[in-house]
Amino acid sequence: MSTDSCHHCRLPIPPADAIIDRIDGQELRFCCQGCRSVYRIISGAGLGTYYEKRQLSRSGLPAGTVQDTYDDAYLSGFVSERHGKGELSFLIEGIRCASCVWLVERYVGSLAGVSEIRLNYGTHRGRVVFDPLAVSPGAIFAAVARLGYTPRPFSYDAARQAEEREQRTTLIRFGTACFLSMQLMGYSLALYAGYFQGIDPASRTLMQYFAALVTTPVVFYSGWPFLRGALRSLRTRTANMDLLIALGVLSAYGASLFALYGGGEVYFDTAAMIVTLILAGRLFEGSARRRAASGVDRLLRLTPEIAHREIGTTTEVVATGSLRIGDILLVRPGERLPVDGTILAGSTEIDEAAVSGEPLPVLRIAGDPVTAGTLNLSASVRVQVTAPAADSFVARVARLVEEAQSRRAPVQRLADRVAALFVPLVVLVAGATFSYWIWAAGTVDPLLAAVAVLVIACPCALGLATPTAVLVATGASAERGILFRGGDVLEGTARLTLAAFDKTGTLTEGKPKIAAIRPLAGSEEDLLNLVARAEGGSNHPLAKCIVAEARRRGLESGDGGGIRTLPGLGVELDLEEGMLRVGSRRFLQQAGIGGMDPFSGEALTEIHAALGDRYLGSILCEDTLRPEAADAVARLRRLGIGTAILTGDTVEAARSIGDRLGIDEVHGALSPGDKAEWVKNAMARGERVLMVGDGINDAPALSEADVGCAMAGGTDIALETSDLVLTRPDLTTLVAGVEVARRTLGIIRQNLFWAFAYNILALPLAAAGELAPIHAAAAMAASSICVVGNSLRLKNL
Amino acid sequence: MHSSTLILIILSLFLGTGVWLVFIWAVKKGEFDDIEGAKYRMLEDDLPPTRQGEDVDEKSPFP
Numbered sequence: 001m002s003t004d005s006c007h008h009c010r011l012p013i014p015p016a017d018a019i020i021d022r023i024d025g026q027e028l029r030f031c032c033q034g035c036r037s038v039y040r041i042i043s044g045a046g047l048g049t050y051y052e053k054r055q056l057s058r059s060g061l062p063a064g065t066v067q068d069t070y071d072d073a074y075l076s077g078f079v080s081e082r083h084g085k086g087e088l089s090f091l092i093e094g095i096r097c098a099s100c101v102w103l104v105e106r107y108v109g110s111l112a113g114v115s116e117i118r119l120n121y122g123t124h125r126g127r128v129v130f131d132p133l134a135v136s137p138g139a140i141f142a143a144v145a146r147l148g149y150t151p152r153p154f155s156y157d158a159a160r161q162a163e164e165r166e167q168r169t170t171l172i173r174f175g176t177a178c179f180l181s182m183q184l185m186g187y188s189l190a191l192y193a194g195y196f197q198g199i200d201p202a203s204r205t206l207m208q209y210f211a212a213l214v215t216t217p218v219v220f221y222s223g224w225p226f227l228r229g230a231l232r233s234l235r236t237r238t239a240n241m242d243l244l245i246a247l248g249v250l251s252a253y254g255a256s257l258f259a260l261y262g263g264g265e266v267y268f269d270t271a272a273m274i275v276t277l278i279l280a281g282r283l284f285e286g287s288a289r290r291r292a293a294s295g296v297d298r299l300l301r302l303t304p305e306i307a308h309r310e311i312g313t314t315t316e317v318v319a320t321g322s323l324r325i326g327d328i329l330l331v332r333p334g335e336r337l338p339v340d341g342t343i344l345a346g347s348t349e350i351d352e353a354a355v356s357g358e359p360l361p362v363l364r365i366a367g368d369p370v371t372a373g374t375l376n377l378s379a380s381v382r383v384q385v386t387a388p389a390a391d392s393f394v395a396r397v398a399r400l401v402e403e404a405q406s407r408r409a410p411v412q413r414l415a416d417r418v419a420a421l422f423v424p425l426v427v428l429v430a431g432a433t434f435s436y437w438i439w440a441a442g443t444v445d446p447l448l449a450a451v452a453v454l455v456i457a458c459p460c461a462l463g464l465a466t467p468t469a470v471l472v473a474t475g476a477s478a479e480r481g482i483l484f485r486g487g488d489v490l491e492g493t494a495r496l497t498l499a500a501f502d503k504t505g506t507l508t509e510g511k512p513k514i515a516a517i518r519p520l521a522g523s524e525e526d527l528l529n530l531v532a533r534a535e536g537g538s539n540h541p542l543a544k545c546i547v548a549e550a551r552r553r554g555l556e557s558g559d560g561g562g563i564r565t566l567p568g569l570g571v572e573l574d575l576e577e578g579m580l581r582v583g584s585r586r587f588l589q590q591a592g593i594g595g596m597d598p599f600s601g602e603a604l605t606e607i608h609a610a611l612g613d614r615y616l617g618s619i620l621c622e623d624t625l626r627p628e629a630a631d632a633v634a635r636l637r638r639l640g641i642g643t644a645i646l647t648g649d650t651v652e653a654a655r656s657i658g659d660r661l662g663i664d665e666v667h668g669a670l671s672p673g674d675k676a677e678w679v680k681n682a683m684a685r686g687e688r689v690l691m692v693g694d695g696i697n698d699a700p701a702l703s704e705a706d707v708g709c710a711m712a713g714g715t716d717i718a719l720e721t722s723d724l725v726l727t728r729p730d731l732t733t734l735v736a737g738v739e740v741a742r743r744t745l746g747i748i749r750q751n752l753f754w755a756f757a758y759n760i761l762a763l764p765l766a767a768a769g770e771l772a773p774i775h776a777a778a779a780m781a782a783s784s785i786c787v788v789g790n791s792l793r794l795k796n797l
Numbered sequence: 798m799h800s801s802t803l804i805l806i807i808l809s810l811f812l813g814t815g816v817w818l819v820f821i822w823a824v825k826k827g828e829f830d831d832i833e834g835a836k837y838r839m840l841e842d843d844l845p846p847t848r849q850g851e852d853v854d855e856k857s858p859f860p
Contacts, residue, residue: 120830164830171824179817183810203802210806 006030008039038148042103079137085115086132091152092124092144100149108143111135153305170225174283177222177276180214181269187211188269208260211268219253223275225282239423241463247423249274251454264448267455270780274463277784281467303372303394307338310382320389327385331376339372339385340392346381350374397672397699418462418752426457426763433767445769452766461758461783465751468791473744476795482737483725491748492706493724493741495688496641500679500701502693503647503657506711507629507731512545512605512621519617520595527617529555531609534563534573534582542607542621570607578612588615625660632731633661639738641690646675648697676700690724692734709734740794747794751787758783 007028021028021036030036079086092104101119104126109117113134119126128140137153144151187207194204220227226249229242252267252274259266308315310328320338323329328344331337337350347365352374364370370383372392389395430453437446474484484490501507519527532550535543564572569590570583581591588596588608595615596608609616633643644665647654651668658666667678675691679701682689691698691705702708702722710722711729726733762779823829 168824168829171829172821175820175824176817179813179820183813186809187806206803214810 008036038146041107041146079132081132082129085129086137087127087129088137088140088153089125089127090141090144092119092126092149103147104144104149107147108140111140111143114140170279170283173222173224174276174279177218177272177279180218180222181272181276183214184211184218184269184272187214191266208256208266208268211266212257212260215253215256215268215272218272218275219249222279223249226275226278239420241419244419244423244426244457245274245278245463247426247454248457251451255448255451255455270455273780278463281463303389303392304336304338308332323385323389325385325388329383329385330380331383332380333376333378335376337370337372337374337376337383339389340387341370341383341385343368343370344382344384346379348379348381349377351377397697422457422462426454429763429767430454436767437769449767449769452769453763456762456766457759461755461780461787462752464784464787465755466748468788469744469748469751469794472791472794473740473747477737477740478727480736480740481726481728481730481733482740483727484737484741485723485725489707489723490741490744492688493690493738494745496690496707496738498642498644498682498687499636499690499692500644500646500675500682500705501663502675502691502698503645503649503654504623505694506692507645507657507661508623508625512542513624514545514549514619515622515624516620517617518620520615521617525553525555527609527619528553530580530611530616531582531607531619534571534580534609536563542605545621546607546619575611578614581610582607584608625657626729626731628730628732630661632735633663635732635735636738637662639735639742641738642687646670646678646691646701672697672700676704679704690738692731693722709737744794747790750790754783754786754790 007030021030021039028039030039079088081087105117105119108114108128111130113131114128115131116129117126118128130137130140141151187210190199190207191204191211193199194207223245226242226245229240230246233240233243249271252271256266256268256271258264303320305320306317307320307323308330309318309323310330315330323339329338329341333348343364343366345366347363350362350364350370352362352371364381369386371394372389373394430450433453434446434450437449470484470490473490477484484493517524517528528546528550532547532555535546569587570581573580573582581588581593585596585606585608588610591610593610593613593615596618605621607619607621609618636643642665643661643663644667645654645658645663646667648670649668651666654666654668658664670678675698679689679691683704683706689705690707690709691701692709692711693699693702694711698710702710707724708722709724709726711726724734724737726737758779
């Protein structure tokens with residue numbers, strides 16, 4: 001009794017909705033039957049420690065669809081067989097924390113016939129191994145759904161398998177390089193000690209042979225990606241980092257082999273360390289970039305895989321992909337629309353937030369179009385299919401995203417651009433050195449001097465210049481709520497010249513708030529009290545904001561009893577004084593009530609109230625601006641970044657927001673393709689565009705832009721298709737992200753300076769034949785330490 | 798001197814190779830795929846051995 005929040009999901013419980021249950025001698029309160037059922041399942045399965053382990057950052061249940069049946073025939077298509085066991089991969093929506101992973105694994109793992117289940121915390125993908133004779137795929141999915149999560153079958157296509165194989169191979173190459181380089185350093189230490197203190201010639205030769213033994217696999221196995229890249233670079237006649245790396249590595253290795261038989265100094269440690277350190281940098285960069293590719297997957301998973309098609313007087317479950325134009329579907333409350341269609345019968349309210357980002361449910365009646373991926377809220381409806389699954393709105397957006405992602409050339413790395421100039425210079429210097437010493441015919445071996453030049457050009461520090469700065473910057477930024485998805489995103493963010501914003505949920509809160517209360521007579525509290533009584537039982541966002549305001553002012557709200565809801569119009573409640581009507585202007589006009597003010601034209605939502613035939617007044621609600629939006633826009637302008645608004649809303653609504661924020665360029669009534677087209681045109685004009693949004697109608701523009709930025713709380717699709725994610729819904733974090741990126745670019749340039757300073761000092765010494773291997777190694781280490789140390793300065797952002 | 802040094806070097810190479818093989822086995826087994834979940838897994842307690850499949854099914858309110 002002391003708490004009015006649900007024991008399972010921690011949401012506040014409207015008093016009339018409380019469900020009290022006695023479980024294990026305790027009286028517990030829940031907000032709905034779903035939470036009570038899930039709690040019983042969790043307790044019954046002996047998994048009560050779920051409540052101790054979970055760390056909810058947001059209360060509430062996952063927003064997935066309610067799907068009460070999983071078709072075994074359909075799911076069988078995703079099951080692969082291995083050693084008599086079935087294996088099924090799936091994607092689970094609604095995973096929030098490690099407790100969710102734990103709960104699903106324990107509960108599904110306890111089903112009879114399930115021998116193994118593993119859920120990946122980071123990607124929300126799982127794999128279950130089961131006995132097909134003891135349990136069916138449908139039963140496994142139903143078990144997951146009973147806990148409140150939404151499972152979806154998931155199949156690894158060839159491209160994804162190849163990608164994962166490549167990832168593991170890279171990790172193995174790096175591990176191999178690390179192990180062998182550690183062995184190598186033991187031998188090199190002996191050789192360096194011998195250089196200072198003297199060493200027995202036989203022992204020296206032995207160490208050199210062992211060094212050669214362990215260096216060979218580092219160079220040719222771990223370093224194979226660089227060698228292959230260098231070959232490609234030579235074939236296309238363009239110099240890049242791989243060519244620079246290969247030149248240094250092969251020069252050091254070749255010279256060392258030569259010295260092994262000729263009795264000179266060896267550079268095996270140089271060759272191995274180049275490969276190891278640069279491979280480490282590539283590994284760090286690669287893991288960040290891989291996440292960006294999963295956005296299209298999430299987009300295509302937004303629509304359900306099965307649909308209920310009417311056949312005569314009954315319905316059958318069919319795969320969504322098999323639907324044809326003209327089919328008639330039954331869509332029940334809590335289900336998502338599987339395809340685009342038109343409502344044939346019935347009326348309902350649809351949550352289109354996942355598709356458009358608009359926060360309010362929309363009334364749809366017979367004849368209205370509906371969009372795949374939207375969530376049916378109120379009532380069952382019959383829908384006629386107007387486009388097959390492959391041509392639905394969501395599928396078209398997914399294709400736009402894929403086109404944008406493939407068309408966009410990756411930002412050329414600064415290091416690669418530098419290497420393109422550096423490689424010819426180094427080769428030229430080496431050639432000149434060789435020629436000079438041939439001509440001088442004196443104290444220095446021409447070949448050794450030329451090789452020393454190539455070895456000294458080894459780009460250890462150059463290769464570390466960018467990855468170390470990016471690694472430190474992305475780590476420090478993440479602590480401040482800014483997630484950069486890769487180093488190229490950092491470089492792109494630093495160069496932005498134009499920021500385009502979506503409106504709802506990005507510049508505005510996405511939650512309605514009361515802007516004004518206009519009673520015709522009497523006080524604001526009187527009007528608010530009456531309206532709150534009528535709206536108390538509703539879950540509509542507008543109703544929620546009215547009830548919240550009433551509570552804030554200490555007024556009572558109704559419990560929903562006796563209220564009749566008219567979808568899209570309003571509510572009715574019989575009182576002693578007469579019938580209380582609260583709702584839209586049209587609602588009151590239909591009831592014959594006059595006296596309302598003309599429409600003001602402001603971008604506000606009006607809620608009118610009448611008692612009997614007497615008009616009482618209106619309450620205006622607005623989707624309020626984020627409090628920090630104006631400040632963020634002003635700061636972006638001071639950074640030299642222009643601003644624009646791109647929205648699917650009307651031009652008037654967008655201009656109203658733009659005027660208040662000081663954004664001059666405003667474009668309204670845009671489709672997802674229009675937004676992407678606008679971004680593309682701006683980039684064609686030479687602008688570096690940042691797109692900020694939160695809905696999947698922003699996904700194509702987010703992919704098309706130089707940098708796509710998603711707001712926290714936006715749809716999963718927007719989050720996954722963007723390069724930059726703000727984990728807190730605060731636009732000033734975006735400005736901080738730009739500042740961090742610019743500072744990081746400065747650090748990278750400083751790192752490159754240190755790298756080149758090393759080369760500029762060392763090259764003449766090498767050319768003169770004055771540089772011994774020990775000095776070269778020490779200088780290289782010093783240069784790398786400078787680069788890493790400089791990068792660490794980014795920790796103090 | 799030489800023979801003992803040689804033995805030590807070869808021994809360290811074999812030990813290192815063993816560790817390297819364990820590393821490769823771990824990568825191929827997928828141990829490095831989910832680096833985020835691992836830090837939570839260590840907090841999990843094993844279930845009491847008496848609770849196994851059939852027992853759980855009997856307790857479940859939704860058979």
